[in-house]
Amino acid sequence: EPALIFDLGGKFDKSFNEAAYMGAQRWADETGGTYKELEMQSEAQREQALRRLAETGANPIVMTGFAFGDVLNQVAPDYPDTKFAIIDMVVEQPNVQSIVFTEEQGSYLAGIMAAMASKSGTVGFIGGMDIPLIHKFECGFAQGFKAAKPDGKVLVNYTGTTPAAWNDPVKGGELAKAQISQGADVIYAAAGGTGIGILQAAADEGILSVGVDSNQNHLHPGKVLTSMVKRVDNAVYDAFKNGVEPGVKVMDLKAEGVDVAIDDNNKALVTPEMQAAVDEARAKIASGEVTVHDYMTDNTCPVQ
Amino acid sequence: MAVVAQNGGRPSPAAPAAIELRGISKAFGSVQANRDIHLRVERGTIHGIIGENGAGKSTLMSILYGFYKPDSGEILVNGQPLTITDSQTAIRAGIGMVFQHFKLVQNFTVLENIILGVEDGRLLRPSLSKARGVLRRLAQEYELNVDPDETIEELSVGHQQRVEILKALYRQADILILDEPTGVLTPAEADHLFRILEGLRAEGKTIILITHKLREIMEITDTVSVMRRGEMVASVKTAETSPEQLAELMVGRKVLLNVQKAPAQPGKPILEIRNLRMVDDSGVERLRGIDLDIRAGEILGIAGVSGNGQTQLLEILGGYPEKGSTVSGEVRVNGTPLALSGAGCNAAERRRNGLGHIPEDRQAEGLIMDFAAWENVAFGYHDAPEYGRGPLMDRDAIRRDAEGKIRRFDVRPPTCDLAARNFSGGNQQKIVVAREIERNPDLLLIGQPTRGVDIGAIEFIHKRIVELRDAGKAILLVSVELDEIMSLSDRIAVMFDGRIMGERLPQNATVGDLGLLMAGVDPATAAPGDGIPPSQKHLEDLPRDH
Amino acid sequence: MDLNTVLQILDSAVRLMTPLLLACLAGLYSERAGVFDIGLEGKMLMSAFSAATVAALTGNVWLGLCAGLSGALLLSAIHGIASITFRGNQLISGVAINFLASGLTVLLGQKIFGLGGRTPSLTPGAELEAQVTPFRAWLSGTAGPDTAGWLTGTPRFGEIALPFAESLRGVPLIGPLYAEVISGHSILVYVAFLMVPLTWWVLYRTRFGLRLRAVGENPASVDTAGVSVTRLRFAAVAIAGLLCGLAGAYLATGLSAGFVKEMTAGRGFIALAALIFAKWRPWGALGATFLFGLLEAIANRYPNLDLGIVTVPSMFMNALPYILTVIILAGFVGRAIPPRAGGEPYVKER
Amino acid sequence: MDKMPKWADVILTPLISLVLAMAISALVILAIGESPMVALTTMIDGALGSSYGWGFTLYYATNFIFTGLAVMVAYHASLFNIGGEGQAAMGGLGVALVLLSLPLPHWALALPAAMIGAALFGAAWALIPAWLQARRGSHIVITTIMFNFIAAAALNYILVNLLRPTGSMDPASARFPDATHLPKLSDMALALGFEWGKNTPVNISFFVAVAACVLVWLLIWRTRLGFEIRAFGKSEPAALYAGINPVRITMIAMLVSGGLAGMMAINNVMGEAERLVLNAVEGAGFIGIAVALMGRNHPLGVFLAALLFGFLYQGGGELALWTTIPRELIIVIQALVILFTGALDNMVRMPLERMFLAMRKRGA
């Protein structure tokens, strides 16, 4: 019986925990199987949860979030017969699969679309808590945007420094309005629950927004330019269905780990040229002709 | 005892009594504050109630005013039985009360305090202007002058009391209860109050007066009741009794009403004060050059209306001048100069060097009300070597010490575990006095030693002060009670407006003479003064230093 | 920085300060009556949740507002019973109320909507339709077909353009100020601002206000005047509940479109700080909350302050409002004296 | 003069209040369609039913003891320190800096060093609000709230930009050297020859916390300094009269308070995570307020209240982990416990007092 552990944000974080949940749910619906799921309550519980699951014979055990990395590194050797998969972090153990996403690539595509949709030449990025992972989104987005509009401008805001930063739609909305007043006409929200407020403010003010993690195009049909989807659901579904293969699994554009979502809700916003540009970039990234810099490698971003 | 205890139930004469209490009992938890009280107060009389601290006087009156609910018993007002459930009922029945601890809102104006609870409508403006008119009339009628727009915290205690009386009159009280009204007043103010009360009586109003001062009882009341331990032990016509008899009824033993002391044997100077000045943080000069000497074995009494700098003087000598004030001048104790500011100016340091201090306000300064009695005995001396080792305190040593003090000073109840809050005022004072006197200080500062304390305790405290003097110590006594000053002091200085107006020897001084000095009039120069202490003047009127 | 930027920052400050102002005034009523209230946060949160829930279910924001007010009032009642009737510790009661709101909102939200404590978005769309349709159907089923028409309101408070906003825009300075900053807010913003003079008037010009202030300074004075301390304090606590209710409803149905767990994000505590800052006075409350709103708006606008040599990191800019508060407090606002009887239950018999 | 026996006040009242809180909690659980019995047994089983549960309960309790004591000490000086959260976070920074920069060969050396680091940083974070209160009269409630936010921002900056090993996603410091790892209670039990609390985070810090309770008790009720703190807290004018320096007491009380809050870091940062992560405090600073108030500002009370909250935390965590009950239920239960035992205690006490009085009257 497989198991899934959610990080502190909780199963319904409007972000990647929720996506993981969707993936597990899809597997359950399709196969009729059952799985165990756990939500973390506190930092100290991580180890407890991993061990308890391993001891009750759950296999594989999938966990979301980099915060598990350290603990997993300690726990995995104790349970050599159990397979683990961790999302968003590399843990080098013989029975652990590390699933990482190239958010910078997906964000790059979103950046291109934003650049082409923007009339003012200014777009915005609003992150949740100011942590490296979110800078990865920001940096990819900026690179894509600059690739399409070299002299355009990206405004960057972060909501806060405490976990409350993920759940403050009011502040998100206000930040969006601040960016709008500085000319932004597309805003990329990478801020969990705060993002709801950002998308709302963008829709209210009649500009476009870009959702994140799961497909948020439906939240404001015709007003969300696209969503940078991070297919955590696919990763979880895969792990449950096909088992876990130790090593690093990179979910990049090629592996359809990240992408920009285009569906009925935003079809009208995506012009053929935009579609073409995205397709071209996607191909070039896949072929290696274009490399999108990953902020995490050196903590810097080549474009500002 | 030649007094007939008249315990209720007697047939009413033709005119119904203003107040009649039948079998009132009230317990607070396990404390029986009032037990089966019967009381009859005739209309148009002044009725005194006396009793030791904690006898239940305030409780009884609070019941009458609807502040507490009795456990049993019946109240008749003007012959009509009345269930007084809250103060509103009492007010409507024409009862007004001036509490021992005033019930005023400190940062409200006089006018706002007056109308509180009896506003004429939802909006304040009409009520305020009406009250202003009524107040002006009342002020003229009874000579109760207060500025209606002054806030309470800027008024002297005496004026605050006027506000309380005005409050009752504004509510058209027919029956006025005053709980220890003179405890905070100067003789002149007290006389004024009594004239007002007599005026009210002449109008047919009924007055109940609680006091610890037998002189007042004899002077103004028509009848007097004595309470002891929650019971009403006697009600008599004032004309038919004597202070000695009342004191005995009250305490249950004979009491010496006058201080017995031998002439002073002054020794070397202990305290020398030269040109002491103090400017408070709002720039007002509160002390304007004080010069005083006290010798060993001598009591110097400082008389004066409160608010003329006595508090500041005691605080400076005690080592804790008011925050933000600047002090200048010279003070020597035993010949060594004291630091008047900075790190050396510290109350703990002064104590180590042989200073004792009984503060004016025992509840706010002298005691930590929530601390047990034994802790309060160490308070201020908690650094003393005999109370512990190094940073640790030796509880057993302190308790032993406290038990001794409590025994020797007859603190009741004699338990050192009871919180200070739960002792009566008189016993609280005894704890403070025991703590400060038993250390045998070279110099003892005393502020208002017997305010609100019953006569039994006063007698005791006075005796101890005189004993300390006879042991060759110097004592500075500040009191607003002229009686106390005159009977205790070996020399009397009168303070007015931050200055020493003059010095007298008690045997040569008269109340009238001292009273003039207290009002700022020097009989020698006969310079006219307005008799109002500076705290009631507008601050702008006072000269400033910078 | 041009005029436009200034206006936009001011505009943002007005929005950001509104919930703070309402909560601050709520605290003012309560604490002026002698009841300390650190449960402002919880009451706001409860109100935000109830308002968003009912607005989502009925599609009518006014019903949502009523629900928000009731939700906050309910918690006020608990606070009143604990700290007035049973003379409990007011601080503990406030802490408990904050916890209670934080837990209950998510618990109930999950039970009702199954969205992990979130309510559906209040913008017209599929998510909302799914909630509203069954309710309207039920309503017309039980109360008659034409009643569904009652609920044709919007699920959210819209922005109100004040008269002449557009035509006056041309007037220098005042025109843009009026059009940009003053006009174009939700009705609750105007209510909040009107509350300031109203509170001043109530406090200083009415009988109720006089008694309210007295009960916070010296309850015995009120009691001996024959006025019920309990009733006055309950009234004050209830008013505080209503104002917190407005604040919460504004957060969930005015500023944003729906409830997200913990969405008050510490604003109740900031309001408390503003109250002390304001020295418990209505106009002071306006000034203090405006300052907080302004500081946050500035930090939002300049996330990375580039000072030429160094770039101030965003973490610092995020903390700037708090740092400035401390500095201002230390430098300019002296000792704040709270109502004298604050925090103490009124006990006649020791 | 007591209205009822002391044992009734100290034991019976809280117990009945607790039962009431649980009864209401049961109603809430019923209302969301779950079984209160299952919930209760899961909680008790998960928190107290095994050495494993106890291991976690005591771990959380250790955190709460430190923050509870911190609030308590300040409270005795009538200072309301809401800043435990920030001070504990800063304590974590102190621990991390000490352990990452000093080559400490053994935990027995590392523990005192880390304690000093934690206490110093926590105290430093309390120092500014204390100074502002003592010298400038800035209200300590506001300044400590502000300092919580500022601590969060500062820590965020330091972890992300300074302490984070490059290439790591996680805004956390590097792991502390192995030599500095604190012995867990389970290791100690093993050394004594039995198995207890395997894989639980409770560690030697628990004993430090217990020792802290005793020391704080000594400080407050047995030393001259404690006497001054309490006296100052009860009455400032009286303290002045007695020669107690308000500035000094304010500073000392807040330094001790901040130091205690900071010391929490030896449990969660050094003992459990063994590295500094973002938001390591997880609200323990705020729970400390409830713990101190419920513990009636006495170390023994704080200890018991911390245990109660440790139980609620762990039991609640188990509930959320292994049943379908949402984790927010725990917050509701905590709220009800705080409300009934801390604020509505008179609801129970008043009838009890009346009962005892009636009994005594009949007896007498």
Ligand SMILES: Nc1ncnc2c1ncn2[C@@H]1O[C@H](COP(=O)(O)OP(=O)(O)OP(=O)(O)O)[C@@H](O)[C@H]1O
């Ligand atoms: N609020 C109260 N709570 C509990 N007990 C009280 C309270 N007030 C008074 N008592 C009790 O009632 C008794 C009578 O107190 P009361 O204040 O009426 O005495 P008193 O005669 O006015 O004393 P004093 O001369 O000091 O004013 C006291 O001994 C005390 O035990």
Ligand SMILES: Nc1ncnc2c1ncn2[C@@H]1O[C@H](COP(=O)(O)OP(=O)(O)OP(=O)(O)O)[C@@H](O)[C@H]1O
């Ligand atoms: N909680 C309590 N339990 C028992 N007795 C109490 C309690 N509180 C007060 N008392 C009693 O109340 C009596 C008077 O106390 P109270 O506080 O009324 O003094 P007071 O009237 O303020 O004194 P003073 O007249 O000097 O101002 C004392 O006898 C004291 O023992």
Ligand SMILES: [Mg+2]
């Ligand atoms: Mg009394």
Ligand SMILES: [Mg+2]
């Ligand atoms: Mg009395």
